[in-house]
Amino acid sequence: MIKTLNDNKLFSIGLPVVKDVFLTEAIKSCLKQTYTNFEIVLVNNAKTADFKDKIRDIYNSFNDDRIKYHENEVQLAMIDNWNLTLKLSSGDLFSILCDDDLWESNYIEEMVKLSQQNLNCNLFHCRVKIIYEGSDRAILSSLCSEFENSFDFIYHRIMGYRKMYLSDFTVRVNALNKIGGFFAMPDGWGSDDLTWFKLSLEGGVAYTSKILFIYRNHKNNISNTVNIKNKWNSIPKYADFIKKYIVGKDLNKKDEILQKLILDELPNYKKRGFASLYHKKIMSYKYLPSSLKKIISKISRLIIFTIK
Template sequence: MKFSVTIPAYKARFLKECIESILAQTYKDFELIIVNDASPEDLTSIVKSFNDPRIRYYINETNCGAVNVVDNWNKCLEYATGEYIICMGDDDMLAENALQTYNDLICKYPNVDLFHSRTMAIDEKGFSVALMLIRNEYESLCNFMLYRFFPHNGNMQFIGDFCFRTTTLRKVGGFYKLPLAWESDDITAFMVANPNGVVHTAHPTFFYRINGQTITNTGNVEIKLESTDKAYLWYKNFLTSYSPVNVLEQQLLLQIKQNLDSFFTKKKIHIIASDIAQNVFHSFKWIFHKNSYNLSSVLVLQSIAKGIVDSIKH
């Protein structure tokens, strides 16, 4: 079995479209693993409407939930028998040539363990709202990491963007667990890309659906801050222990270290500002309880300013 395409499923709304896009693949050597996270919605009827032997369907006895969603990602990994694994949301879609594209790149780069799709973001009606930038076909680990430290709409990435070598993913401990999967996709990718780098597709083969039910747009603000702090510690530890293989990698690693604090400060400002934009009176919460979240006065004031401006814009 070449590929395991997995769906850690909870929502019914777009699940049928998601499954259809996978079964429509031009490359046929794959299994589709769907793990129902004890959803209150009727996912079973949707799955059973497809009569395809490549589908393997499981239902969790207890709900992992949004905070522990990575546990369900790793459930999918446990069931996978393919050489390579893709873990995508129950509302996302694959282009019909996605697996063929990955297979071609795998043949071209047999020693690489991580492959990454150029992604198109779509709205709830399936219309394109953003297209990620074209990346160099091959990137070293440090170049791949550095690119993520200058975020903008053209370089966002999601867990479903990636195709992992299954044995390597298991060797590093599976999908890296953080609350709400906040930063889990990036860290997992970096672990698997170490030391052989990453290969990117030139054409969009993954469609990430932006909608109000995604975990990115929901979830407890305090938990997001907790997850951000844990991710920061992972980066600090990783960058301290990582040994660059050449002079160029040394320079890239230095740039990453120089931008680390700024990157995570901006992430915290964004999280807090989003909370304030929804309710400006939350500004007082962050002022009076900043020490509880280990936040500086400057960071809180910057967050408040951004939150108020964002609330006015919307």
């Protein structure tokens, strides 16, 4: 067991909980970490008394004083709840683990190492394994550079070259507090991306190719249940935020090129986003014949992947 890595910084795990299905597994993946100087800030944000009771019972079943428990009287909006877990944290480094996902046992150890190897950087992430509910299928996120500046980081994301989530990232707490915590977006859509982009502007982002985070793709994911209207309204807001971040700065030649590429790509990014929502909306129609759905799906996917 690794108790110290140089300065033995306290690592805060934010665990904002709204459902109980995979919660026990998520907590176990935190408690088995090889780096032991951590706290778990579990915020019970369930909507109903029944779910609140189930989550409280799971918390009590562990009887571990590393878990700090807080229960909201009424359900907070997603980003408000994320920011509450941050506010209740005491650590130097911070990461949120969603209640249906998992970390490998050396996740914190590797994030602490990255933070010590990149002292001027505030943002750290890892490679991701994506697993699918009811299936043995799994895929990996694409590899990233060990270090990227903000422009490379944003460019690769909006081009669709990489998958990014919430729980594969760790931040320095003081840097996240400095920008006011996580950005509010409807249903939280894109909030993590925009927060990471903002943090990367000072010091870039460091990466390990070790597969340390396991994302569980299932029908009740936030990303799979997001309100289509809210996501529709979020797409232009997301693009406008990026534009605001990257203009009006003194840039070197490389970043000037990337800045232009990003600005040129933003309209296409919005078109792909809207086309994807059209596809999701059509696929949600229960009484549409499956044969017609397949045809529409092929057409809409073709449109999405040929927008240039």
